[in-house]
Amino acid sequence: MNAVHLHLLLNHIPTVGFGIALVLFVSALVGKSSDLQRAALAIFFVTAAVTLLTYVSGSDAQAAVANSPGVSTALIDAHETAALLAFAFMQATAFFSWLGLWTWRRIGRVVAWNRTAILILAVVTFGLMARAANLGGEIRHVEIRTVLDSGAPAADAPPGERLTLARSWGRFVEEHAWVWPTCEILHFVGLCLLFGAALVVDLRILGVGKRLPLAALYQLLPVGVLGFSLNLATGMVFFVAMPRQYIGFLFLLKMALVVLAAANLLYFTLAEDVWTAGERDHMPITARLAAASAILIWIGVLFCGRMLPALGNSF
């Protein structure tokens, strides 16, 4: 199995997942059901996390089909640009969905502006995502191509030469030497915020610093999430500028570990018993396992990232 298989395996999850979550979210708003609303927010979040793998495996899938007969590079480029836009809106939806889940546990509801932001972002994302998925399907499925873009291979640019959104960005990064180091510095800052907050929360759950009340520690989660958001943004700067540098097992492993970490965060965001436990209360074994695995997952992410220049082909 390689990244191409992964892309084919996961390519319906973004559209289907967001479709289901959007229907649930609108039903929850109409029916005023807070349980349904939380379920919808959780599905938005999980779908966006898995979509990270769908997005980064696309680069290998592109390389695999770009030179096949009957495949239009114009279509591939259009799919890539549509997917990048959809991905950005999807991650924004996921951020506000997580914020909604976090505030729900604190104050028992999702505040109105956040609900509105999620609804607007989710509708826009779903539209962009459906378009990206359809363009992606057209690459190999002649039967769904519209008449307009079915022909004219003669007008097709050679692979990798059309100036798409991603390639313009790549060119900008190449021409401005400060962009890459600046984003790497920010990537390290994000790493510290993320790892620090995760370490304090997870070690406390494992029994370090027992005088710290867990209910108050819940307030530290946004520090970690902000660090992660910074790293997702700067990481995308690297990936979009030089996608061919981030291929191979180690990078996919790093992304898969990030998806696991997202699932871990969701567990802690939704869990009740973890945050209500007192100093002397027994911590449930699931919470301990989740905390220990979170630390190991983040160490794994750091390991994969730091080893990329040695075992992969990036710098």
Place this chain on the structure above:
Amino acid sequence: MMHLLLRVEQTGICQWIRSTDSIFGYYGILTVHAIGMGIVVGISACVDLRILGFAPALPLRPMEQFLPVLWLGFWMNAASGTLLLATDATHKLANPDFYVKMMFIALALGCLRLLEARVFRDPRADTAPASTQARMLAVASLACWLGAIIAGRLLAYQAAM
């Protein structure tokens, strides 16, 4: 002096670190260094942000119990940093950026020591809002860690060139 540094660079262990494909070689040590950074700067930043008003319900004084973890990260990085320095001593020690990084780390640890004395040992730390002095120390600590990260990243680019 240069002769001595060259001798250090040419020792068996330093040659092995530079040339091996083992995950315990150069990049493995860099990985340990990155994890140590995450521990030290991460925990320090949590304390600083708390002093500056994030997570206000979190009591400050018990956060002292995380300082041993922070110091574990520090010693991880002192050890891995020494190895990284030894493998490239002639270049690193001739680079002003290296001393800038060390200065920022020393200042950040100084801030931490002062916070320990003035905030963690202050019985009123959790009842009264943080003093201006504590806030200044927290800002200085964040700024010094940021400076150390910037200097460290730039040092890595110069080593690669």
